[in-house]
Amino acid sequence: xxxxxxxxxxxxxxxKNRRSITVxxxxxxxxxxxxxxxxxxxxxxxxxxxxxxxxLCIVFLMTCKPPLYMGPxxxxxxxxxxxxxxxxxxxRVTWIVEFFANWSSECQSFAPxxxxxxxxxxxxxxxxxxxxxxxxxxxxxxxKVSTSPLTKQLPTLILFxxxxxxxxxxxxxKKGRAVSWTFSEENVIREFNLNELYQKAKKQSKPxxxxxxxxxxxxxxxxxxxxxxxxxx
Numbered sequence: 001x002x003x004x005x006x007x008x009x010x011x012x013x014x015x016k017n018r019r020s021i022t023v024x025x026x027x028x029x030x031x032x033x034x035x036x037x038x039x040x041x042x043x044x045x046x047x048x049x050x051x052x053x054x055x056l057c058i059v060f061l062m063t064c065k066p067p068l069y070m071g072p073x074x075x076x077x078x079x080x081x082x083x084x085x086x087x088x089x090x091x092r093v094t095w096i097v098e099f100f101a102n103w104s105s106e107c108q109s110f111a112p113x114x115x116x117x118x119x120x121x122x123x124x125x126x127x128x129x130x131x132x133x134x135x136x137x138x139x140x141x142x143x144k145v146s147t148s149p150l151t152k153q154l155p156t157l158i159l160f161x162x163x164x165x166x167x168x169x170x171x172x173x174k175k176g177r178a179v180s181w182t183f184s185e186e187n188v189i190r191e192f193n194l195n196e197l198y199q200k201a202k203k204q205s206k207p208x209x210x211x212x213x214x215x216x217x218x219x220x221x222x223x224x225x226x227x228x229x230x231x232x233x
């Protein structure tokens with residue numbers, strides 16, 4: 001019986017690993033499989049040992065949060081009061097905004113990918129932003145991003161053009177469920193047409209530029225431009 005259960009759990013891990021895009025996600029899935037398998041074996045051996053092990057796992061999950069990405073990026077962090085104001089400030093600017101939660105492992109895995117995209121594609125007419133919907137729950141309601149522990153909507157990327165949402169990933173079907181989508185760099189570039197957006201944004205911004213464009217990485221290395229720092233979140 002235990003062998004059948006372990007084989008079933010192994011199949012689930014293999015399915016999850018097919019959607020993983022980083023080594024950290026693969027390792028995390030393996031560790032999760034090990035924890036579930038150990039819990040089942042402990043419960044089969046002695047229910048008291050199973051309860052003790054399950055309690056220790058819960059305490060570990062509650063006290064040991066995944067590390068935040070602290071590398072270079074060119075991203076503005078919004079609060080519940082600044083996001084609408086910034087999107088409406090200049091309708092010529094295109095925004096790609098990530099709606100995330102610090103407790104989401106998927107958001108943590110996507111953080112370095114989104115940061116790298118911001119360094120490559122940020123320009124005066126194309127900006128990147130993030131808002132923590134785990135902290136600002138009213139933002140999640142306004143933009144219809146679920147923050148349920150079982151949600152498949154974290155992270156959510158929304159493209160704003162002229163201050164209005166024009167597309168998002170993952171998409172939401174008619175039943176209100178998120179359509180499965182892999183948050184890889186290649187998928188984001190292709191689905192959001194980043195190369196085309198970047199070229200258009202640079203052409204539109206030239207008439208209002210007063211000098212040569214500063215390389216995105218130069219200011220990114222110094223911190224978050226015109227927004228909250230990671231310590232403020």
